[in-house]
Amino acid sequence: MTRVRLAVVGCGLAARNLHLPALQERARKFRLVAACSRTAAKARAFARLAGIPEWTDDWRSLLTRDDIDALLVATPVELNLPIARAALRAGKHLLVEKPLATSMPECRAMVRLAAAHPHAVAMLAENFRHRPAFRRIRAELDAGTIGAVAVVHWATATDVAPETSAYARTAWRLNHVYPGGFVMDAGVHFVHAIRFLFGEIVRVASWAGSANPVIGSTDMHHMEFDTATGVHGVLCQYFSARGIRQDRLTIVGATGTLVLDAGELTLHRRGRAPRRLARRDDGGYRAQLDAFHAAIVAGAPVETSFAEGLRDFRALAASLRSAARGRPVRIAPDRASGLTAGRRRA
Ligand code: NAP
Numbered sequence: 001m002t003r004v005r006l007a008v009v010g011c012g013l014a015a016r017n018l019h020l021p022a023l024q025e026r027a028r029k030f031r032l033v034a035a036c037s038r039t040a041a042k043a044r045a046f047a048r049l050a051g052i053p054e055w056t057d058d059w060r061s062l063l064t065r066d067d068i069d070a071l072l073v074a075t076p077v078e079l080n081l082p083i084a085r086a087a088l089r090a091g092k093h094l095l096v097e098k099p100l101a102t103s104m105p106e107c108r109a110m111v112r113l114a115a116a117h118p119h120a121v122a123m124l125a126e127n128f129r130h131r132p133a134f135r136r137i138r139a140e141l142d143a144g145t146i147g148a149v150a151v152v153h154w155a156t157a158t159d160v161a162p163e164t165s166a167y168a169r170t171a172w173r174l175n176h177v178y179p180g181g182f183v184m185d186a187g188v189h190f191v192h193a194i195r196f197l198f199g200e201i202v203r204v205a206s207w208a209g210s211a212n213p214v215i216g217s218t219d220m221h222h223m224e225f226d227t228a229t230g231v232h233g234v235l236c237q238y239f240s241a242r243g244i245r246q247d248r249l250t251i252v253g254a255t256g257t258l259v260l261d262a263g264e265l266t267l268h269r270r271g272r273a274p275r276r277l278a279r280r281d282d283g284g285y286r287a288q289l290d291a292f293h294a295a296i297v298a299g300a301p302v303e304t305s306f307a308e309g310l311r312d313f314r315a316l317a318a319s320l321r322s323a324a325r326g327r328p329v330r331i332a333p334d335r336a337s338g339l340t341a342g343r344r345r346a
Pocket of ligand 1: 009010011012013014015018036037038039040042043057059073074075076077079097098099125126127167170171172185
């Protein structure tokens, strides 16, 4: 099998605006077979838009079909576990949107499921891992371009409100059943990138608050963190910052500084002009599909396994706990995250 036959479950914002353009660019690797949404009209509209021959409002009906190899799950987070459980049991490969689940017990259940079905690919759709900008930063850090990393500062601010953002009009986000509201839903990407670039987060001292309770319990968050590799940093996330959109990551090394500002990566060194290393990327959605395809057809290792999703959730949940308690929290290793879940055995 070189062309994976894929069904899309959940035909909302992420499926339409993020995954569909990437899938259309990767048509040689994926054939879209069916679209599924809770509302039949939505499924039909998405199928028409994507040129998919079939649509349904019942995701379970996809599981018994021999002409479907894999599911892309882009539903409200609380459906990740029930869909993953049934789909893996049915032998389908899975690309599941982040965050992995709604709680740590659910995350552990997801990791156990992946481990119990080693012949199916179970991959978290954590696109930050596949973003060219973060791959480049990681390569520069590994090459020693800025020497040992001393400190990291990441400040992101956006204006998320029902009047400004379609995301703030999705009922499951506003009535979220997972901790942290927008800080968990959107913020988990940043935590994943921190772990990818600087190693496991082992200690957090945090503050969290809500400037606009209309969009959920938590929309402002500071996380001071230490990683197992000795990097210290601060992540500031403001999802209710009126009228602006900013995103600036500064990585201070012994011999230079890397800055990722609004997607553009530059290298700064004393006495030299700043050097641009990368322009704004596509969000990593195409590379994410390439990785999913390679895992299915060639058994390539899955970088964004469910165990990785558990570690992201655990770090952010610990940060929210630190904020609630008003004191630092150490992050203990979780036994479940030691599984090589999501990796396909040869
Ligand atoms: P959304 O616009 O609300 O879309 C969710 C879709 O799931 C809706 O179309 C809904 O169908 C469908 N759905 C709900 N219950 C269902 C069921 N029982 N069976 C089948 N479909 C069902 O939300 P979204 O913004 O696309 O987010 C979806 C997921 O993608 C979330 O996990 C989110 O965190 C993630 N996401 C990721 C990124 C990223 O950059 N990686 C960006 C945005 C979102 P109806 O509309 O028909 O009711």
